[in-house]
Amino acid sequence: xxxxxxxxxxxxxxxxxxLPQMPSATELVKTGYDVTTMDAKLLAQIEWLWQYTLxxxxxxxxxxxxxxxxxxx
Numbered sequence: 001x002x003x004x005x006x007x008x009x010x011x012x013x014x015x016x017x018x019l020p021q022m023p024s025a026t027e028l029v030k031t032g033y034d035v036t037t038m039d040a041k042l043l044a045q046i047e048w049l050w051q052y053t054l055x056x057x058x059x060x061x062x063x064x065x066x067x068x069x070x071x072x073x
Contacts (some may be wrong), residue, residue, distance in 0.1 A: 003048050019045060 005019050012020040021034065022041055047056075 003051050006052070 009020060012018070016024065018024045022045070023031075
């Protein structure tokens, strides 16, 4: 399972009204779900969120350094 690009996530939500690789609410109501399978899917979603958070933090720190360097000029 790869970490989806944010564009992929946005497109999936717009087209399917739910996150990629997750069942829709309607599907869950109709068929229910296996707790083990759902836990694995939720953990994958959490991992993706942490990966995005870490990436955003790196970008934020780089921008702070760049702003500081520009202010010192």
